[in-house]
Amino acid sequence: KAGVTQTPRYLIKTRGQQVTLSCSPISGHRSVSWYQQTPGQGLQFLFEYFSETQRNKGNFPGRFSGRQFSNSRSEMNVSTLELGDSALYLCASSITIPGQGHNEQFFGPGTRLTVL
Amino acid sequence: GNSVTQMEGPVTLSEEAFLTINCTYTATGYPSLFWYVQYPGEGLQLLLKATKADDKGSNKGFEATYRKETTSFHLEKGSVQVSDSAVYFCALYYYNQGGKLIFGQGTELSVKP
Numbered sequence: 001k002a003g004v005t006q007t008p009r010y011l012i013k014t015r016g017q018q019v020t021l022s023c024s025p026i027s028g029h030r031s032v033s034w035y036q037q038t039p040g041q042g043l044q045f046l047f048e049y050f051s052e053t054q055r056n057k058g059n060f061p062g063r064f065s066g067r068q069f070s071n072s073r074s075e076m077n078v079s080t081l082e083l084g085d086s087a088l089y090l091c092a093s094s095i096t097i098p099g100q101g102h103n104e105q106f107f108g109p110g111t112r113l114t115v116l
Numbered sequence: 117g118n119s120v121t122q123m124e125g126p127v128t129l130s131e132e133a134f135l136t137i138n139c140t141y142t143a144t145g146y147p148s149l150f151w152y153v154q155y156p157g158e159g160l161q162l163l164l165k166a167t168k169a170d171d172k173g174s175n176k177g178f179e180a181t182y183r184k185e186t187t188s189f190h191l192e193k194g195s196v197q198v199s200d201s202a203v204y205f206c207a208l209y210y211y212n213q214g215g216k217l218i219f220g221q222g223t224e225l226s227v228k229p
Binding site: 033043105106107110 | 159216218219221222
Protein backbone atom coordinates (compact mmCIF):
# COMPACT_ATOMS: atom_id res chain seq x y z
CA LYS A 1 0.00 0.00 0.00
CA ALA A 2 1.46 3.37 -0.99
CA GLY A 3 2.16 5.80 1.83
CA VAL A 4 1.32 9.46 2.09
CA THR A 5 2.88 11.41 -0.75
CA GLN A 6 3.65 15.10 -0.82
CA THR A 7 4.63 17.25 -3.75
CA PRO A 8 6.84 19.01 -4.36
CA ARG A 9 9.51 17.82 -1.96
CA TYR A 10 11.48 21.06 -2.15
CA LEU A 11 10.42 24.56 -3.03
CA ILE A 12 12.16 27.94 -3.10
CA LYS A 13 10.07 31.10 -3.21
CA THR A 14 10.63 34.79 -2.56
CA ARG A 15 8.86 37.03 -0.10
CA GLY A 16 5.43 38.13 -1.22
CA GLN A 17 4.81 35.17 -3.48
CA GLN A 18 2.25 32.48 -2.81
CA VAL A 19 2.70 28.73 -2.78
CA THR A 20 0.52 25.63 -3.01
CA LEU A 21 1.54 22.29 -1.53
CA SER A 22 -0.14 19.00 -2.30
CA CYS A 23 -0.79 15.90 -0.24
CA SER A 24 -2.17 12.54 -1.35
CA PRO A 25 -3.30 10.41 1.59
CA ILE A 26 -3.10 6.66 1.91
CA SER A 27 -5.86 5.01 -0.10
CA GLY A 28 -9.01 4.80 2.01
CA HIS A 29 -7.93 7.49 4.46
CA ARG A 30 -10.40 10.34 4.64
CA SER A 31 -8.77 12.62 7.18
CA VAL A 32 -5.79 14.82 6.29
CA SER A 33 -3.91 17.04 8.73
CA TRP A 34 -1.14 19.55 8.07
CA TYR A 35 1.73 20.53 10.37
CA GLN A 36 4.50 23.08 10.18
CA GLN A 37 7.92 22.10 11.52
CA THR A 38 10.56 24.70 12.30
CA PRO A 39 13.67 24.59 14.51
CA GLY A 40 12.32 27.35 16.73
CA GLN A 41 8.66 26.42 17.13
CA GLY A 42 8.84 22.68 16.58
CA LEU A 43 5.82 20.87 15.18
CA GLN A 44 2.67 22.93 15.07
CA PHE A 45 -0.79 21.93 13.88
CA LEU A 46 -2.14 23.93 10.95
CA PHE A 47 -5.52 22.36 10.11
CA GLU A 48 -7.37 19.12 9.55
CA TYR A 49 -9.82 18.15 6.84
CA PHE A 50 -12.34 15.38 6.73
CA SER A 51 -14.77 14.79 3.88
CA GLU A 52 -13.80 18.10 2.24
CA THR A 53 -14.59 20.07 5.43
CA GLN A 54 -12.11 21.80 7.69
CA ARG A 55 -12.74 20.31 11.09
CA ASN A 56 -10.03 21.91 13.18
CA LYS A 57 -7.63 24.80 12.79
CA GLY A 58 -4.45 25.78 14.57
CA ASN A 59 -3.28 29.22 15.53
CA PHE A 60 -1.96 30.49 12.21
CA PRO A 61 -2.79 33.67 10.29
CA GLY A 62 -5.35 33.70 7.50
CA ARG A 63 -2.53 33.59 4.92
CA PHE A 64 -2.50 29.86 5.55
CA SER A 65 -5.41 28.05 3.99
CA GLY A 66 -6.26 24.62 2.75
CA ARG A 67 -8.82 22.48 1.06
CA GLN A 68 -9.65 18.86 0.47
CA PHE A 69 -11.04 17.29 -2.67
CA SER A 70 -13.59 14.54 -3.07
CA ASN A 71 -10.81 11.96 -3.54
CA SER A 72 -9.38 13.05 -0.14
CA ARG A 73 -6.32 14.70 -1.68
CA SER A 74 -5.52 17.95 0.05
CA GLU A 75 -3.74 21.17 -0.76
CA MET A 76 -2.51 23.94 1.45
CA ASN A 77 -1.82 27.44 0.28
CA VAL A 78 0.29 30.17 1.80
CA SER A 79 -0.16 33.64 0.39
CA THR A 80 2.13 36.66 0.73
CA LEU A 81 5.06 34.55 1.90
CA GLU A 82 7.26 35.79 4.72
CA LEU A 83 10.78 34.71 5.64
CA GLY A 84 9.40 33.06 8.75
CA ASP A 85 7.29 30.70 6.65
CA SER A 86 10.42 28.75 5.75
CA ALA A 87 9.75 25.33 7.21
CA LEU A 88 9.10 21.68 6.59
CA TYR A 89 5.38 21.21 5.95
CA LEU A 90 4.14 17.77 6.88
CA CYS A 91 0.91 16.15 5.88
CA ALA A 92 -0.63 13.22 7.75
CA SER A 93 -3.58 11.02 6.91
CA SER A 94 -5.72 8.76 9.03
CA ILE A 95 -8.53 6.30 8.48
CA THR A 96 -10.32 6.79 11.77
CA ILE A 97 -13.50 8.76 11.66
CA PRO A 98 -12.96 11.86 13.83
CA GLY A 99 -14.56 11.57 17.25
CA GLN A 100 -14.57 7.80 17.22
CA GLY A 101 -11.44 6.71 18.99
CA HIS A 102 -7.82 7.71 18.81
CA ASN A 103 -6.61 8.89 15.49
CA GLU A 104 -3.42 7.15 14.32
CA GLN A 105 -1.80 9.40 11.80
CA PHE A 106 0.59 8.42 9.03
CA PHE A 107 2.96 11.14 7.89
CA GLY A 108 4.36 11.98 4.51
CA PRO A 109 8.02 12.96 3.91
CA GLY A 110 7.16 16.66 3.90
CA THR A 111 7.72 19.62 1.62
CA ARG A 112 10.73 21.76 2.46
CA LEU A 113 9.81 25.39 1.73
CA THR A 114 12.51 28.04 1.67
CA VAL A 115 11.49 31.68 1.44
CA LEU A 116 14.21 34.09 0.28
CA GLY B 117 -3.65 24.62 27.79
CA ASN B 118 -2.51 21.17 26.80
CA SER B 119 1.22 20.74 26.31
CA VAL B 120 4.04 18.21 26.13
CA THR B 121 7.54 18.67 27.54
CA GLN B 122 10.51 16.51 26.59
CA MET B 123 14.03 16.41 27.89
CA GLU B 124 16.39 18.52 25.87
CA GLY B 125 18.83 16.97 23.48
CA PRO B 126 21.01 16.06 21.93
CA VAL B 127 21.44 12.79 23.76
CA THR B 128 24.62 10.94 22.83
CA LEU B 129 25.02 7.28 23.75
CA SER B 130 27.31 4.42 22.92
CA GLU B 131 25.90 1.39 21.16
CA GLU B 132 24.18 -1.06 23.55
CA ALA B 133 23.64 1.62 26.19
CA PHE B 134 20.31 2.06 27.98
CA LEU B 135 18.08 4.85 26.72
CA THR B 136 15.56 6.98 28.56
CA ILE B 137 13.91 10.04 27.03
CA ASN B 138 11.64 11.81 29.48
CA CYS B 139 8.24 13.11 28.47
CA THR B 140 5.67 14.79 30.67
CA TYR B 141 2.36 16.29 29.66
CA THR B 142 -0.18 18.79 30.87
CA ALA B 143 -3.74 18.00 29.89
CA THR B 144 -7.24 17.65 31.18
CA GLY B 145 -9.09 14.42 30.76
CA TYR B 146 -7.60 11.30 29.23
CA PRO B 147 -5.53 11.93 26.12
CA SER B 148 -3.88 9.25 24.03
CA LEU B 149 -0.09 9.39 24.06
CA PHE B 150 2.35 8.66 21.26
CA TRP B 151 6.02 8.49 20.45
CA TYR B 152 7.01 9.37 16.90
CA VAL B 153 10.49 9.06 15.36
CA GLN B 154 11.93 11.16 12.56
CA TYR B 155 14.96 9.92 10.66
CA PRO B 156 17.07 12.44 8.73
CA GLY B 157 15.28 13.74 5.65
CA GLU B 158 12.09 11.84 6.38
CA GLY B 159 8.65 12.44 7.83
CA LEU B 160 7.45 11.16 11.18
CA GLN B 161 6.83 7.49 11.86
CA LEU B 162 4.66 6.24 14.69
CA LEU B 163 6.89 4.31 17.09
CA LEU B 164 4.42 3.34 19.81
CA LYS B 165 1.23 4.46 21.49
CA ALA B 166 -0.88 4.14 24.65
CA THR B 167 -4.52 5.10 24.87
CA LYS B 168 -5.28 4.83 28.58
CA ALA B 169 -3.61 4.98 31.97
CA ASP B 170 -1.17 2.14 32.78
CA ASP B 171 -1.08 1.00 29.14
CA LYS B 172 2.40 0.07 27.94
CA GLY B 173 3.22 0.72 24.31
CA SER B 174 6.09 -1.19 22.75
CA ASN B 175 7.74 -1.58 19.36
CA LYS B 176 11.21 -2.48 18.03
CA GLY B 177 12.58 -2.81 21.57
CA PHE B 178 11.25 0.59 22.65
CA GLU B 179 8.61 0.88 25.33
CA ALA B 180 6.75 3.54 27.27
CA THR B 181 4.11 3.37 30.00
CA TYR B 182 1.23 5.83 30.36
CA ARG B 183 1.50 7.10 33.95
CA LYS B 184 -1.44 9.31 34.80
CA GLU B 185 -0.33 9.88 38.40
CA THR B 186 2.92 11.47 37.23
CA THR B 187 1.56 12.67 33.83
CA SER B 188 4.50 11.01 32.13
CA PHE B 189 5.22 8.78 29.15
CA HIS B 190 8.96 8.17 29.22
CA LEU B 191 10.55 6.30 26.30
CA GLU B 192 13.01 3.51 27.12
CA LYS B 193 15.14 1.00 25.27
CA GLY B 194 17.45 -1.50 26.88
CA SER B 195 20.17 -1.52 24.21
CA VAL B 196 20.37 1.14 21.52
CA GLN B 197 21.86 0.69 18.08
CA VAL B 198 23.49 3.13 15.69
CA SER B 199 20.38 2.82 13.52
CA ASP B 200 18.28 4.30 16.35
CA SER B 201 19.90 7.70 15.77
CA ALA B 202 17.00 10.03 15.01
CA VAL B 203 14.78 12.69 16.56
CA TYR B 204 12.08 11.40 18.90
CA PHE B 205 8.81 13.26 19.51
CA CYS B 206 6.33 12.70 22.29
CA ALA B 207 2.75 13.72 21.45
CA LEU B 208 -0.73 13.72 22.88
CA TYR B 209 -4.11 13.56 21.19
CA TYR B 210 -7.73 14.00 22.20
CA TYR B 211 -10.20 11.99 20.18
CA ASN B 212 -12.72 14.82 20.15
CA GLN B 213 -10.30 17.35 18.69
CA GLY B 214 -10.03 15.96 15.21
CA GLY B 215 -6.56 15.47 13.84
CA LYS B 216 -4.74 17.68 16.29
CA LEU B 217 -1.61 16.11 17.70
CA ILE B 218 0.25 18.23 20.25
CA PHE B 219 3.98 17.55 20.08
CA GLY B 220 6.89 18.05 22.41
CA GLN B 221 9.91 19.84 21.08
CA GLY B 222 11.71 16.66 20.08
CA THR B 223 14.85 14.99 21.43
CA GLU B 224 17.73 14.23 19.14
CA LEU B 225 19.45 10.91 19.81
CA SER B 226 22.89 10.13 18.47
CA VAL B 227 24.27 6.60 18.98
CA LYS B 228 28.01 6.08 18.44
CA PRO B 229 29.52 2.71 17.54
